[in-house]
Amino acid sequence: MRASCLKVVVVGKGIVGSSFAWWLSLAGAEVTVVARDESGHDESATPCSWAWINAGRFTSPEYSRFRHSSSRIWDEILTQIPEIPVSGGGSLIWDQPRQELEMLAASLNSLGRGCELLEGGEIKAAAPYLRHAPSCALLIPSDRAIEPVHAAAALLKASGASVVDARVEGLAARGSKITGVLTASEVIQADEVVVAAGLGSQEILRSVGSELDLNSTIGVLGYSSPVPKFLGHLLIGPEVHVRQDWKGRLVAGGKFDGLSSEMPTRKAARQQLRSAKSILDCEHEIVLENYTVGRRVIPADGLPKIGRVRGFSGLFLAVMHSGMTNAAAAGKFGAAEIITGTRDALLNPFQP
16 A cells, blocks of 8 residues: 555654654655543653653663664754754763763763763863762763653644544454544544554553553652753753753753652652752742643563554554653654554564
């Protein structure tokens, strides 16, 4: 079937679903995105993401290569959709002992990330807004934050996809062939279905007897009221991670291991901003404006699940943490596999 004749339904309009919609439309597919605006089956972590685009902590060489590739693909996307807002000019990391930072630097430099281990005086020169420079820190100039909600919306708009505001209740099937999705009011037919619905993907796949093993942890972010721009880097310290977004708000979270659970309260968010203020030399008052509580989407083995679901035709899955970093490559390579039938080698370790 020619791409121009291929009808694809994407379930979910978070950053991963929106990336698939854009890459699929770019290839000539007719795309319909089905998602509910309220929290429901499309349980997207996107609005609650700190949105750090990075190559990760070298969980495995294959995963780090994938993440590095995805960060480079974000360059392609930003060139074509320049209205997506970007925050931060590199990351400064000191949440690990020196030896671990040295190992991380070597691993990331092997990918071509061009990072550098800085010492006290060098850190103060690079980041004068730190109240007290740590003894050493890793500077990764190519890291950044891409504002998540606006990025997803811009990708979806640029895709030109039809958007249906509905809760997907399950998959339509004829034997082992997936033929579309079921909502409360209709069956939306498709040649291919991409399930990118975050934690909601479990129940959607279960509707055709397929099990997906996902875990989740809670992530709380505190947002300050806007202050004049002063913070150049994304800062990842032992107790807090903080950046300044395009509106001037400080966005602060707790320990950045992606695994720890946090109390989902305004008090926790306020404490995170206090922790951020304690490491910053900032003359402006930092006041909590609002906060978000998100659930990280973590496959049982910690690795993304991107690819065709075994035992079915016409069914493609894309769930992962971190969706923000990985969305660019998942969408580009996943769309190519759907359109051409050829799987990029970078996706091979992540077969569902």
